[in-house]
Amino acid sequence: MRSLERHRDVGAYALGVLDEAEAFRFEDHLMECPRCTTEVTAFGATTRQLMLYRRATPRAVHPFAGPGPRLLDRLLGEVAARHRTARRRLLYAVAASVVVALAAPATALVAAGGEKAVRVTATDEKSGVWAQVTTENEVYGSQVELKVKDAAGPRVCRLVVVGRDGSEQTVTSWNAPHHDARPSTMRGGAALHPEEIARYEVRTELGELLVRLDAR
Template sequence: MCTPPHRRDVGAYVLGVLGAADAFRFEEHLEGCSRCAGGVVELGGVTAVLERYARLTPPGVDPVVRADPRLVLRAAEALAAGRRRTRRRRLAVAAAVVVLAAGTPFAVPGGERGGGRWTGADRGSGMTAVVTTGAREWGTDVGLEVAGAPDPGVCSLVAVGRDGDEETVATWSWGGVGAAPLRVRGGAALRPGAIARFEVRTAQGRPLLRLTR
């Protein structure tokens, strides 16, 4: 059950301020709560904007009280643009995330039209993934096959544009070492030709795997 304390902990979890025990309990809750998992992914975009703001702040300048106001304006504009893209994607893709049991090879219908294939593997963790894309009138249809995630929790597939823009394509709960491979379906407003790569990340935004052509 999703309670007000759980909703409150979403922001604290994304910002990394929960204690180890509280974070562990919250991750257990995430495995069965799509509402909180969605909140973690949405706030992950805010975290990315704040991290970019900190990186752009000159050395020796306090990023909170003395940074150039133009950086704050650009961060706010980036966040607003991300929310607009999310709304467009929800309207264009009725089911942005569908997690299927492992089975026959995954194929994106129409993938031959402007589509592509991205692969990635991490020898250290044993994690592997394949992304197949197909062009659509609303953007890009995306299919993901992933296996071998090192730790249990919520993961996300993120499309990174050639201009550095990012879109969360899909999210899912992972059982950790020994869990069966998964097939995930999602969509992006980015066109196939505008996508530079895909990344699998934790709910906190930590990269697990980079997928390239």
């Protein structure tokens, strides 16, 4: 082989991909070529990194290889266990809600995710409006659910959260139907966390207070 082609074998030799005969001939060439000797030395760091990578990388798995029966049994067992845990949590949450619903107007509920939800209920004797607010703590603040009975519609109403610092935030607004006393449900969010809320107020669009619900 010509000398120019031998020069091109530097990388292949350093990475160990030449067959035995080619490697033997290239080593004879190295004894007479300072340039190739220098380049082989320069490849040393790359060669070591590739060797470490090969040792740390598991053998490739055939793309059509299927899991063995033990792996399938273990995966099915883990899925079943997770489902049982989720069902137990849901049952606990439902049981807690039922028990607390029979207690005082302001109660603490256990949500499915383990967070506590605060529920307050009130009826205004003057306006006749009944409201129930359920608040859950979230990263951003509070998630608020409002149930309200207002038979004096039609009118535009809104739920306002009043903070302990005196700040106010509108959570949601709605149109009360015409003389309909059935409960309506609305949901919204507030930047205040439950412990930062002093009270909830249902107001008309003009600011008239319909019912006030004090937070605990």
